[in-house]
Amino acid sequence: MKLYIIRHCEADGQAPNASLTLAGREASRRLAKFLSDLNIELVISSPFTRAVHTIQSFVQHNNVPFKLDDRLKERVLSSEDIPDWYEKLQQTYIEKDLNFTGGESSNEATKRINELVEELKQSNYKSVAIVTHGNIMSLLLNQSQPHFGFDEWKQLSNPDVFEIDFGNEQTVVNRIWR
Known part of the structure; x- marks a missing residue:
């Protein structure tokens, strides 16, 4: 199975209800064209507005089945305001069980995204796209590429697309968005 992870x-x-900017709406149209040759059979998205609007054009123009899944929503670092959130986030890539007040650790977020991926791997789908957020994307990519961490998260673009090919013997990951 091929899994396309879309930021x-x-x-x-x-x-959660943040809308796409004008540049974001234009990028979603480019993304729809980019994805149309990939034979995607199903799209599953974070319920956050920006994720849904990112993939809406592709789904409508290609008549692809679409679902929402809470396991793809962005991770909450803390329910409290953290002025040094950037440093705290970086720390969670090293200490994966680190949990701030009202927040979710890296391991907790990884567990929920992995549940979805395992379900998809057991399905009959050959090609699925999931639409999520940068932190969740980076945690998922870290499962196949252990070097993928905070520095790689910082280099992600909006949008971004990675392909994970769960082939016969090994998993191959490629960034395909240019």
Whole structure:
């Protein structure tokens, strides 16, 4: 099975209902064209508005089945305001069980995304796209590429697309968005 992991396009904030910016809407149209030759059989998205709007054009123009899944939503680092959130986030890539007040550790977030991926690997689908957020994307990629961490997360674009090919003997990961 091939799994396409898509990070949402540029948005005007981090809230669950944050909309795409003008540049984000334009990028979602380019993304729809980019994805149309990949024979994607199913799209599963984070319920956050920016993720849904990122893939909406592709789904509508290609008549691809679409589902929402809470396991793809962005990780909450803390329910409290953390002025040094950037440093705290970096720390969670090293200490994967580190948990801030009201937040989710890297291991907890990885567990939920892996549950979905394992379900998909057991399905009859040959090609599925999931639409998520940068932190969740990086944690998933870290499962196949242990070097993929905080520095690689910083280099992700909006949007971004990686292909994971769960082939016969080994898993192959490629960044395919240019």
